[in-house]
Amino acid sequence: MIGATKKAIPMKTFTAFIAAAAALAGAASAQTVAIMDGTVHTVSGDVIENGDVIIRDGRIAQVGADLSAPAGASVIDASGKVVTPGLFAPVSAIGLVEIGAVDDANDASPAQGPMESFPLGAALNAIDAYNPSSALIPVNRAAGVTRALMAPSVGPTIFAGRAAVIDLSGRPNSVTRAEAAQYVAMGERGAERNGGTRMGAWAVFREYLDEARSYHANPNDYVRRPHDGRFAISDLKALGPVINGEQPLIVSVNSANDIRTLIRLKNTYRLNVIIHGATEGWRVADEIDAANISVITDGLYNLPGEFEDIDATLKNAARLNEAGVTITFSEGAHNIRLIRQHAGNAVAEGLPYEAALKAITLNPATMYGLGGQLGSLEAGKIADVVIWDGDPLEVTTKPEAVFINGRPQDLNNRQKMLMERYRDLERGDLPFAYRGGE
């Protein structure tokens, strides 16, 4: 039976092209690519059956039906395939963590080291620790994820630090937008860092914002005044774009009452708020919508896991969407590729299909102010494109080609290499350590 694994996969023209294209992935100049006759989900507009997508100079040049491939373009026959924008993971630790439980391979979570007295939070900047060579990047790229928000995880203070949007090309210059958002943990995670109560957490939240306002009103004056040392200047400095309402503030909250308090403070401080969590969001969906807050949620969560999740339900995403809230789905780091499983499950629970696809492509781009550049297949946008071998929300589907910034991506990765090494366990002339790895 193991012999079956040796059976060669029929090499179609299509895959042959991809292999050739992948070899060019590192080339300095992006080429012109014509993806022809696929089912094209533009996300921003209609689904185009037998649709074509023309990529030129890293951008989407044209999207439509019955287009002509430009002269000299690499042509991909995508008939029977599905074409979508690349997936966008809205919050994750990818780029900051290699192994969760290994301190020297985890730069995302200060809480895991001897950092209890570590003084800074908001000042942390994800790009300082960004490792574009992380093995997590090719694994998730091969599964169709092309962009992610790389965010620090919360440490001793409620503010985790500044997150960056990256692309998953693995290239050194793969930061799309540094300081794209600030992250703060409230709810139970905020309470446990502030005397064990939500009152304490919100009081400290207000203090940070008030102190930041005070600092930014007159920095020179502020630093000359005496302080009790509770607020690091660099944290207050980093909160400048947050108190201006320029930088999105991702707030981790779950319970309906925490969400209501957040909405009140958002209005008081005129913040640009994105909620992360919102397990009970559906109970206050209209209020969230009225406050113009986007929600990053978990499409698979339905347990009263903590007292702030009592009303968690798989229908959360569908109900939030129904109320008009912009939603998206998140996963930790290693498996941000699973956001499409979240989306698929949400569809099974009533979220319209196109809304689910939008939730993992255009919506996160919009949340971070990149909706004009990324997230949909429209002429002029950055060419992050995925060609799937089936329905992209289906767990059995995989990408056949991935483009980031118009460049075809290498879909090989550590997991594939390990599999190739061990798929045939016949003893060879040399140990397994001599196999594969190319």
Add this chain to the structure above:
Amino acid sequence: MRNTGWTALAVLMLSACAQQTGTESEEAAEAAASEDTEIAAKTAEKDEDDKDKADGAVHPPLDPYPSTYEAYPGETVLLTGATVLTGAGDRIDNGAVLIADGKISAVGAAGDVEAPEGARTVNASGKWITPGIIDIHSHLGDYPSPSNSTTSDGNEVVNPNTAYVWAEHSVWPQDAGFTRALAGGITTLQVLPGSANLFGGRSAILKNVPSRSVQGMKFPGAPYGLKMACGENPKRVYGERGGPQTRMGNFAGYRAAWIEAAAYKKKWEDYWADYDEWVENDDDDKGDAPDAPTRDLKLETLAGALNGDIAVNMHCYRADEMVQVLDMAKEFGYKVRTFHHAIEAYKIADYLAENGVCAAMWADWWGFKLEAFDTVGENVALVHAQPGGCAIVHSDDALGIQRLNQEAAKAMADGRRIGIDIEPEDAIAWITANPAEAMGVSDETGTLETGKMADVVVWNGNPFSVYAKAEKVYIDGALMYDRSDPKRSPRVDFELGLHDNSFTGGAGQ
């Protein structure tokens, strides 16, 4: 022969006791194959018999926390027109399943299975029917929702060897996770102690039926399992608490325990031999009956594992460690039934198959620990593809248990992409027949075969799809979950009266 670890251990002792008295030996064997209550009754009779002769032998209790589960009433139902995956390798398009008296009464092509008089016929065309889903690795009840320090009852982190604890004694039947799992098609699950310790304790095999007590959930007659753990967890937890601090320390800990357990086992066997000799002795001055050894809960469980009555479930990520564990099993003469979290099973899939060990795996979890770094999506498929390979998809998670079908789907798809021929009728076994076999309950559940418990899931479509939902879940023929009917959708006590979440579609949906 089906028996609990406890009963089996005791039966072994009974057999030893009754070696020279053939009728009693037969009686013991017969008892072992029957209901626990019968065993207890027969043992009591036997005790009475012995009393006539002397003071009576000391029996460890056969089954001190016996199952009180009884199937709930169900109709005679013919589900017809569906795509049926039997779990035994067959797919029947336009098939039918007849449920009667809580059992699978017939399975076949739609036209070939007739509804007996009084049966209700359900048109299930467009639906898929599978055996009830089985999760071999769960902590529901032991790590329930809500999760906090007052409910965290899954890891007895006080000693590297806590073989003396029984997971069932931590199970909170009011864990809402059970109901969510039910909505995902789970009908049977093994609740294991956590993996902090070299020997974590005994598992509990449960039917996923709400109950006031864990006894009301215990799978009647299911054997016990023993949870063990390799690698990082024990050395991390005990590294600065007296050890083990290293993987070699882990092994020294296992081996010392097996040596102690072997001695304990022999002590009891010797006792029974002496006792039998004493019973046979007709001398008037033969003296008092021999003293029974003192019971030791830890060693009782380990002795049960040594004699094969308790299935060894070993959490082990790395291939090299699994190979070492199998040598250790040979050294002490026990069998490892299943490696759990076997991230690197694909590296030794041939060796696992040769040794008859199952590998329980995730579809794609990875990277949370170094020993979990080498995940490949094809792991399950590569284990499956070995002649004699035994692949199981498990959850270890209160969310994952709700969609084991999707996890199996991912693993199937990844296997097919590298040319391994896996059909839904094969892959369904990873979450039904194979875990049933590894847990020792395959005579009762795990496949849709005549005479087995009617543990059945009706899906609204192909279960190897993200869009598939369990619509109806039957356990022993009783309709325990119906996605469309609030009256067939359990809610645990904890959920009542909290906030305003009235019925929202079933079992916390």
